[in-house]
Amino acid sequence: MKAIGFKKSLAISEPESFIEFEKEIPQPTGRDILVKIEAIAVNPVDYKVRQNSLKDQVSNEPKIIGWDAAGTVEAIGDGVSLFKKGDKVYYAGAITRDGCNQEYQLVDERIVGHAPQNISTEEAAAIPLTALTAWELFFDRMHLSPEKDQGKSILIIGGAGGVGSIAIQIAKKVLGLKVITTASRPETIEWCQNMGADYVVNHHDLAEEVKEAGFETVDFIVDFVNVNQYWNDFVQLIKPQGRIGSISDPGQPVDLRLLKGKSVSFHWELMFTRSTFQTDDMEEQHKILDKVAELIDNGTLQTTLGKMYTGFTADHLKAAHELQESGKAIGKTVIKF
Secondary structure (H helix, E strand, O other): OEEEEEOOOOOOOOOOOOEEEEOOOOOOOOOEEEEEEEEEEEOHHHHHHHHHOOOOOOOOOOEOOOOOEEEEEEEEOOOOOOOOOOOEEEEOOOOOOOOOOEOEEEEEHHHEEEOOOOOOHHHHHOOHHHHHHHHHHHHHHOOOOHHHHOOOEEEEEOOOOHHHHHHHHHHHHHOOOEEEEEOOOHHHHHHHHHHOOOEEEOHHHHHHHHHHOOOOOEEEEEEOOOHHHHHHHHHHHEEEEEEEEEOOOOOOOOOHHHHHHHOOEEEEOOOOHHHHOOOOOOOHHHHHHHHHHHHHHOOOOOOOEEEEEEOOOHHHHHHHHHHHHHOOOOOEEEEEO
8 A cells, every 4th residue: 555654754745754665454453443544634643743753863664744634444452342444534633653755544433433424534534633632621621610610711822723723513503612812914814704603803912802803801712833832811801700712832930829819720632642552541542532433424513624635645644744834724724545
C-alpha cells in the first residue's frame, strides 16, 4: 500500500518534507480494526508534530502522522465487538501509533465511530478530532449541560478554526448557550455566523469588543488559539464562579492565582489523553463519535469542511500543511483519496 511520511523534520517547502513510499498492509489483532481510508483531514497538530518530532535526528523508516480519517472496515481483530467488515467509520486515531497518512490503518475500535450516513466521506473526515476536542472540553472537563446551563453565555476564541467551527455548533445547538466568538476577516466572520454564532467580535481588543456586544462578563470561556495572549482579558471577562477551558500550548506559565478572587475553575483538554493512557473510559470516544454522527444525520450539526484536495499525494499533503501553517485556514482541510 501507499503511505506518505518523513524521515526528518523539514520546512514544508523542502522536497522531502513529505515522501511517498510503499509498505505492507498490516493485519488487525485484539481490539484493532483495519480501515481502508477514503479521506483524511489535516489539523494544526499535524504540522506541529512534523516540525518537531524529528528535528534533531533522521529516521531510518519514514514517520507516518495524521489524525483524522474516514473509510471502511476491511478486517477486524479477534477481540472486536463494536464493528464488522464493511462498516463505514470515522475517527481521530492515537498520537502514539502510525497515523492516517496511508491507504490502510490499524486503529483501536474504542476510539472509532460509525460514520454519519447523510454526508460524504470527505465531509465526515473533517469532523472527528475537532468534535471530540470540543465535546470532551464542554461535557467531560467543564461539566456543562443543557439542563443547567441553557441560556448562559460562552466566549469562543478562534471561531473559524477547525475546533472553533464545531464548538460554535455544539455550544449553540446542543447546549443552548449564547455564543460570542472571535474572527477578524470578512470571510471568517461570515463563516462563524453560518456556524451559528450569535455575536462575532474582533480579538484585537477583546475585552472592549465583548463589552460592546453587550456582555460585561461571560459565564464560560474556551480558548482554541493562545491562552497567554488573552489571559488578562479572560480574567477580566469571566463571571464569578465561571469556567475557562483551553487546548492551546502556552509559551509561558498561566497565572491561575488571578482566578482565585472569582473562584473561577480552569480546564485543560487534550483529545489524545484517553488513547495515550489507555484510560478505563477510553470507549467514551466511540460513544461521542456515534452521538455526533447522530446529530449530523438529524441536521443538528453540519460538517466543517472548508478546503478539499482530491488525490492522496505528497504534494497535496504539503499544500494542506502549508495552509494550516499560514493560520488562514477556515474550517477543516481535507484530502479525498
